[in-house]
Amino acid sequence: MFAYLVRRALYAIPILIGVNLLTFVLFFVVNSPDDMARMQVGVKRATPEAIERWKVERGYDKPMFYNPTASGSARVTDTIFFSKSLRMFAFDFGSADDGRDIAREIRERMGPSLAIALPTFLLGLYAAISMALLLVFFRATYLDFWGVVGCVAMMSISSLFYIIGGQWLVSKLWSLVPISGYASGLDATRFLVLPVAISVLAGVGSSVRWYRTIFLEEISKDYVRTARAKGLSELRVLFRHVLKNAMIPILTGVVVVIPLLFMGSLLVESFFAIPGLGSYTIDAINAQDFAVVRAMVFIGSLLYIVGLILTDISYVLVDPRVRLE
Amino acid sequence: MGMSFQPVILWTDALLFLLLLACGLAALHVRSTEPLRDAWRKVGRRPTGMAAATVLGAFVLVGLLDSLHYRPRLPELPAAADASISAAAARKGEAVYSSEVLSALDVLLAPLRLQTEKTYSAPFAFTLYQRETVQAPGGGQQRIYPRLVHGAAHLGDPEAARGGDVALRTLSALGMAAAAWAVAFLIAVWRVVRSERLAWGVAVPALLRGRTVLAWRAVLATLAVLLVIGSAWATLAPHYHVFGTDKVGQDVLYLALKSVRTALVIGTITTLVMMPFAVALGIAAGYLGGWVDDAVQYVYTVLNAIPGVLLIAAAVLMMQVVIDTHPQWFDTAAQRSDARLLALCFILGITSWTGLARLLRGEALKLRELEYVQAARAFGASTAAILRRHILPNVMHIVLIALVMDFSGLVLAEAVLSYVGIGVDPTTISFGTMINMARAELAREPMVWWSLAAAFVFMFALVLAANLFADVVRDAFDPRRS
Numbered sequence: 001m002f003a004y005l006v007r008r009a010l011y012a013i014p015i016l017i018g019v020n021l022l023t024f025v026l027f028f029v030v031n032s033p034d035d036m037a038r039m040q041v042g043v044k045r046a047t048p049e050a051i052e053r054w055k056v057e058r059g060y061d062k063p064m065f066y067n068p069t070a071s072g073s074a075r076v077t078d079t080i081f082f083s084k085s086l087r088m089f090a091f092d093f094g095s096a097d098d099g100r101d102i103a104r105e106i107r108e109r110m111g112p113s114l115a116i117a118l119p120t121f122l123l124g125l126y127a128a129i130s131m132a133l134l135l136v137f138f139r140a141t142y143l144d145f146w147g148v149v150g151c152v153a154m155m156s157i158s159s160l161f162y163i164i165g166g167q168w169l170v171s172k173l174w175s176l177v178p179i180s181g182y183a184s185g186l187d188a189t190r191f192l193v194l195p196v197a198i199s200v201l202a203g204v205g206s207s208v209r210w211y212r213t214i215f216l217e218e219i220s221k222d223y224v225r226t227a228r229a230k231g232l233s234e235l236r237v238l239f240r241h242v243l244k245n246a247m248i249p250i251l252t253g254v255v256v257v258i259p260l261l262f263m264g265s266l267l268v269e270s271f272f273a274i275p276g277l278g279s280y281t282i283d284a285i286n287a288q289d290f291a292v293v294r295a296m297v298f299i300g301s302l303l304y305i306v307g308l309i310l311t312d313i314s315y316v317l318v319d320p321r322v323r324l325e
Numbered sequence: 326m327g328m329s330f331q332p333v334i335l336w337t338d339a340l341l342f343l344l345l346l347a348c349g350l351a352a353l354h355v356r357s358t359e360p361l362r363d364a365w366r367k368v369g370r371r372p373t374g375m376a377a378a379t380v381l382g383a384f385v386l387v388g389l390l391d392s393l394h395y396r397p398r399l400p401e402l403p404a405a406a407d408a409s410i411s412a413a414a415a416r417k418g419e420a421v422y423s424s425e426v427l428s429a430l431d432v433l434l435a436p437l438r439l440q441t442e443k444t445y446s447a448p449f450a451f452t453l454y455q456r457e458t459v460q461a462p463g464g465g466q467q468r469i470y471p472r473l474v475h476g477a478a479h480l481g482d483p484e485a486a487r488g489g490d491v492a493l494r495t496l497s498a499l500g501m502a503a504a505a506w507a508v509a510f511l512i513a514v515w516r517v518v519r520s521e522r523l524a525w526g527v528a529v530p531a532l533l534r535g536r537t538v539l540a541w542r543a544v545l546a547t548l549a550v551l552l553v554i555g556s557a558w559a560t561l562a563p564h565y566h567v568f569g570t571d572k573v574g575q576d577v578l579y580l581a582l583k584s585v586r587t588a589l590v591i592g593t594i595t596t597l598v599m600m601p602f603a604v605a606l607g608i609a610a611g612y613l614g615g616w617v618d619d620a621v622q623y624v625y626t627v628l629n630a631i632p633g634v635l636l637i638a639a640a641v642l643m644m645q646v647v648i649d650t651h652p653q654w655f656d657t658a659a660q661r662s663d664a665r666l667l668a669l670c671f672i673l674g675i676t677s678w679t680g681l682a683r684l685l686r687g688e689a690l691k692l693r694e695l696e697y698v699q700a701a702r703a704f705g706a707s708t709a710a711i712l713r714r715h716i717l718p719n720v721m722h723i724v725l726i727a728l729v730m731d732f733s734g735l736v737l738a739e740a741v742l743s744y745v746g747i748g749v750d751p752t753t754i755s756f757g758t759m760i761n762m763a764r765a766e767l768a769r770e771p772m773v774w775w776s777l778a779a780a781f782v783f784m785f786a787l788v789l790a791a792n793l794f795a796d797v798v799r800d801a802f803d804p805r806r807s
């Protein structure tokens with residue numbers, strides 16, 4: 001298994017290089033740094049001097065791939081490709097447009113992002129699986145039918161409405177919790193309750209339906225009939241047999257997102273003014289801070305690959321038939 | 326002398342009508358292919374599916390009307406104003422067209438489009454929502470709620486007369502709706518009589534009890550609701566702002582109806598542009614295997630590895646730079662915002678084809694081992710012929726299911742992306758831009774809730790109908806769900 005994991009980790013390298021090249025093409029080849037400078041400075045004020053100053057400030061004044069004016073290895077390292085793209089592999093993201101170090105900013109903002117995302121993930125998973133099991137237990141009854149209708153209705157509502165509606169109802173009308181903001185330590189709880197509750201609610205419709213389909217597929221298999229035939233109660237069948245055997249499809253969808261929890265939720269963090277990575281990303285997009293967006297793309301894809309490897313490991317843990325070789 | 330208008334075909338218009346044409350051709354193909362006809366009949370038998378299809382049909386009608394674009398001709402200017410370019414052109418006898426691009430829907434909704442107020446007003450209001458200082462008739466100043474220019478302007482004493490007026494108009498709308506519904510009912514009965522070979526006296530009760538082969542009762546019930554709403558709007562909207570007005574005084578109902586096209590474009594064109602890639606690469610990877618499979622898998626793992634929003638953000642930011650630095654490409658503002666809409670469809674397509682490609686690859690992998698494909702290979706059929714004749718038709722149900730399943734997700738994504746600032750052009754009317762603008766209004770006292778309510782109602786109806794329809798289509802076409 002160790003050899004397998006090493007191989008998988010090595011396989012991640014070409015993918016990361018691909019991501020890196022793709023972002024490089026998107027950010028530097030589709031538009032030259034001159035184009036970006038002209039837009040950032042403002043088309044009206046875009047004098048050649050202003051553009052040049054913008055480029056020098058951000059280090060975009062270098063050649064793309066090869067610097068003939070430099071000497072030695074600096075011919076390759078003193079280029080846009082090396083300084084802006086390749087340096088990311090060493091987690092050196094440079095600084096944002098406001099001059100702050102991106103890597104440090106990311107480290108500081110991971111905490112608040114996780115404080116929202118982790119409870120949301122766990123509560124959402126728990127709520128969705130238990131409700132799906134409930135619907136499967138009452139399958140082909142009115143409860144099941146209306147449960148599914150409710151799920152479809154809930155997933156037809158944009159998450160924006162959940163957030164806006166929740167903020168209005170709970171914070172404004174009932175004044176139960178502050179409308180937005182963040183504090184450190186235990187004090188954060190009162191800021192976190194509402195965003196977590198809203199995120200769970202917004203996601204529960206589609207996930208209940210998804211788990212219900214998985215369980216229903218599992219419940220029509222022969223071993224379930226055998227389990228019932230030997231006299232097990234329906235509850236025992238559901239929890240001991242169906243839930244256990246449905247773990248593989250559940251893990252396939254779930255484990256891959258665990259590392260991405262660090263990235264935070266764009267919408268929730270931005271609406272509730274939580275200083276996490278999600279709001280950092282949104283601010284960067286709105287301010288067109290390309291360096292931050294590039295850094296987040298790199299980290300996101302790295303975490304995705306970690307998620308894929310974790311998924312493989314989790315298969316081994318829940319299913320003795322799976323061996324990684 | 327030119328025409329009184331100049332037709333404008335935006336890129337998304339062309340693609341929408343191309344899609345309509347493709348649907349027409351597909352329908353002809355379905356009619357002549359027994360298994361496909363059976364599967365669609367299964368869809369037709371489900372009341373939820375037919376009700377959802379009726380609602381979707383209404384949205385599509387609005388969207389298509391809004392896709393017939395033109396530029397109205399400007400009135401000829403007097404020769405004295407020869408300093409302007411348009412006057413110079415007019416002297417040469419050439420027609421001059423407005424730079425504003427309108428659509429057939431704009432013509433139908435002319436009263437809603439043109440009757441703008443000064444600023445916010447509540448649904449059915451006769452005054453603005455804010456007090457304003459005006460000169461009192463006897464001198465001095467007064468703080469009053471000024472009357473609206475158009476909303477309830479026909480009433481002398483709106484306070485007293487409004488209730489009765491609205492009721493009366495609604496009543497006449499009900500009459501209109503009933504008449505239109507009766508026609509639809511007769512057409513439905515006639516269809517049942519013809520297709521099921523029943524006598525008229527038998528067909529009517531069968532239809533009313535929901536015992537027809539196709540779920541006509543669900544269609545007629547949905548149609549009744551739609552007709553009542555539609556005719557109520559048609560009679561009330563010229564005299565009242567049914568959903569109020571927004572910050573610059575535009576009718577919110579008009580904005581909501583205009584948003585429908587944007588949602589439909591995002592929901593359908595995206596899948597349309599990504600489908601050829603997904604189908605070609607997915608099938609090739611699954612059937613050919615080897616290095617092709619490796620290459621395709623590599624590409625989609627790389628694309629999947631980048632979080633969707635970030636990839637979209639990066640691409641949209643870059644595309645906006647291209648659009649901003651090349652203003653000479655676009656004649657009108659409408660063409661520029663259309664370019665951004667189309668580009669957004671492409672970007673969403675590029676980020677979302679991987680899911681479909683993976684499904685198709687898996688299916689092609691299974692199909693290549695089946696006997697009939699092996700037999701075709703043994704007979705010496707070329708790879709291209711096998712892919713076209715044997716593999717492609719047998720994966721089309723997956724493509725169809727993906728097309729309908731993706732629609733609702735894309736409509737919802739548009740709203741979120743527009744909120745993040747990487748959606749449609751801010752001048753394009755869409756649910757996302759509506760919600761985005763309404764967000765700031767919630768903080769006002771008293772609250773401006775109507776734009777948000779209108780966006781919610783329209784989006785919920787559209788997405789719910791799309792979700793229900795997608796479920797029914799999947800049940801009918803997925804062989805694993807029988």
